[in-house]
Amino acid sequence: MENKSKFTIKSIVAIGIGAALFFVLGRFVAIPTPVPNTTANIQYGVLSVFGIIFGPVVSMLAGFIGHTLIDLSWGSPWWSWIIASAVYGLLVGLAKKAIDIENGKFGLREIVIFNVVQIIAHGICWVGVATVLDILIYSEALSKLVAQSLTAWGMNALTTAIVGTLLLLAYAKTRTKAGSLQKED
Amino acid sequence: MSATLSYIKKDSPIHRLTGSTKFIFFLIWSIAAMITYDTRILIAMFLMGVVFFVISGLKWKDIRFAVLFMIWLIVINLIALFVFSPEQGVEIYGTRHELVHLFWRYSIVVEEFFYLFNFMMKYLAVIPAALLFILATNPSEFAASLNKIGVSYKVGYSVAIALRYIPDVQRDFHDISQAQQARGIDLSKKDKMTARLKNSAAILFPLVLSSLQRIEVISNAMELRGFGKNKKRTWIVERPFKKGDYIALLIAIVMLAVSAWFMVLNGGRYYNPFV
């Protein structure tokens, strides 16, 4: 049933810690916007970093667990958005294949790939998944959902573009080897 | 943070149920509320939820903040729904009983307000069950419960690790952001949003790096103590199913069945009093 090679202990721990980070950032550091249910969520920046470092399964489950815990801590889960977070984690983690972050490679090419992937992923999740589920479960009006989901897409993609890119740039620099460094006078 | 809901230890019939029971009950209850839009069922579920809550011995002050917050969210949603689509109810129920015309495309239409009431009830039907699940389930039982209902114990353990390390991560975040504030990083001021996001990365970077280190230490510690050695594992906190557990699950299943049966009776998800 389980795929042993993919599910190392490290991935399990990464899911847990990723979810804890997602929870803490999403629960205590949300920056509100004028549209209901929509905040500038820096947790997606961090979730994206986990996706690029650990791959799609880790970021999907971290997003799912983290978001569920956030909603539960408020009082009731909003399943449509929880599932959207999980799908976002899955999609953004797919970019790991094209980005060799562990060897410190995060140049212009990688920045573009990362951002194209994250923008598309956010689009699929908020405009696609979350909206469809909101209609199916809650019969919400499409016009409200369009306004809401476009805002969520914009805000989350912008947040991820800034926070995620900066974090990955910084992380990549920590992966460079010290061997090539020269002291200067 | 007092606003964050967490387990409150008590002795009540609800608390004595196993974690698995509460988890499954909560899931079935959510699904039952999710599929239906029948007003009578939603009201019944809400009232039953309130009864369960009273049985649990939890106090209003334990949930006051959460309930007010949820109501606030629901109200914002209701307003948004009305603003964006004032005739959604008419579309759903197929009739239109206008009471007063307000202005432009906005009127007080009975169908619309009935729809909005149902929308609200859909949340209210789940909130008591969700609150009970959060407040009356010992987090130690989460992982074991997930495992019991068929989730791989490894994934279950991810949840346990998340719950275990949330306070640590929170403390790290708190300490890091205080130290960074002293260096002039400020997230609270009315800076431009992009500038604020850039600043937040300066706090997140040390947080992410120390989290990566933590992942390394924890996975070593788990490996050294034989985690993942076998296909199965046992749980010291697991409790056996008792009579109460079967009753609770029966109630949930009956509710789900009733909810589905009414969909057949209604010929759809909606209860329509207008035809």
Added chain:
Amino acid sequence: MQEPIISFKDYTYHYRSQAEPTIHNINLEINKGERIIIVGPSGCGKSTLAHCLNGLNPFSYPGESTGSLTICGIEAGKAGIFELSQFVGTVLQDTDGQFIGMTVLEDIAFSMENDCVPQEEMIKRTHAEAEKVSLVEKLEAAPHELSGGQKQRVSMAGVMINKVPVLLFDEPLANLDPAAGRDAIELIDHLQKDGEKTVVIIEHRLEDAMHMGADRIILMENGRIINDSAPEDLFLSDKLIKAGIREPLYLTALKYAGIQLSKDMHVERMQELSLNDSHKEQIRKWYEERRAKAPGKERPEVLRAEGIHFGYTPEKENLSDISFSIKEGEMVSIVGKNGAGKSTMAKLLCGFEKPGQGMLYYQGRDMSGDTIKERAAHIGYVMQNPNQMISKPMIFEEVALSLTLQKLPEEEIKERVYETLKICGLYEFRNWPVNALSYGQKKRVTIASILVAKPQILILDEPTAGQDFRHYTEIMEFLKELNEKGITVLMITHDMHLMLEYTSRSLVFADGKKIADTTPEALFADPELLKRASLKETSLYELAKRCGLPAENYIRAFIEYDREVRA
């Protein structure tokens, strides 16, 4: 003679990510029931050696080994990490990282759960194990309700439950206060004798680790074993000093007094040290010659706290009625048990938290209206873990951060950053990424990033925790230099050496109250006060007592002389 329980033969380990092997030609045999302490400077390979024992090498950190390593008759390289964990139980340095369960009960049972032990048996065994480490009352407690020492005891119970024959401790004292550290060593001693275990302790606080003695001390340097002998033989040699390891203080004191150490003096532990009358006379003579000089002149006050009360929640007061005054150019240590209110006091000084009652003055001016940022211009705060402070990957950017945020002109930023980097001895690394630096250098970067704002006062939280003697000296000498340039330094610390060697005053906290404001020498001469501060007596106190000398003055004389010698 029985088979050794652990046996390295010409063992070399080479990490896949490294150019050179990390440990070379290790030959080491450890017999059943022995207690071994492994010491060595940072990077000497002692952690690598430990990872080879518990299987993290090569299973978690891949690499190649040559030679052989057998544990309980099993070839370690061929056994898996799970198989090795049946023989070697590891207690890690990071007590939070090792505490995986939500409660004490679950954490102790963790490895049994993985072994699919039936629940009933688990509960029975967990209780039995908790009893051995006196945690039965705490079985339901979550990790944040426990002290560092208690968490470590949970870790011990968690590995012993497997009935492992070998216990491996990776720097067990690094995160504990001195009193908790002494308790830990005593517990290890007890558990070892009780369960016929073999114990391997990796630790650089050698004197503390030797509290209950050891059969052998292994000294490592550059990946090789340079000493494998009974503690006594090592202490009689000069190998420790040559390798940059701090020897026990009483030995240094004896040497200063000109006493020739010999085998019949039983130098391995202070408790066993035998001094004859002529030794005592020599110590007394040395003391009379070195009597402490008069204290220095009065200096203006820079910081004052008056009647501070504070609580994170209304129900509990974390600080009550704290008053003190700090003079310009002082170097003060703030000491006390974890949770006594030391860090909270620092947070109040920095403005992270606001006192419920009481006043704080900076150079006689009331600070209560100042924001965190305004205070940061006068009072800089350096966190314990540099990794939690460094928010830019490059050294220049990191040091420049606070100036960049103030939007100062680029030229000025450059000038001030370069100036600060020069003071901190980091100028030649200015364009390096931070992670290319050693821990001690990173610490300097964090101090530089605070100094660049030109504060008058530096507050440091555990500046030397977990550092070996070389890094300790490097960090502290640097702070002393800054102090001599006029910066007032406050340090929160558990380190007795640090207090004695570098600070002239100690504020002692216990249960949210300031219980003493005195010189470190006076503090270490007062057993009652030490106990309340969760510190422990130094061997110098014991030595002074045995020679009939006034402990406070003797300690002061020793420290002053030691500073001169090391300078």
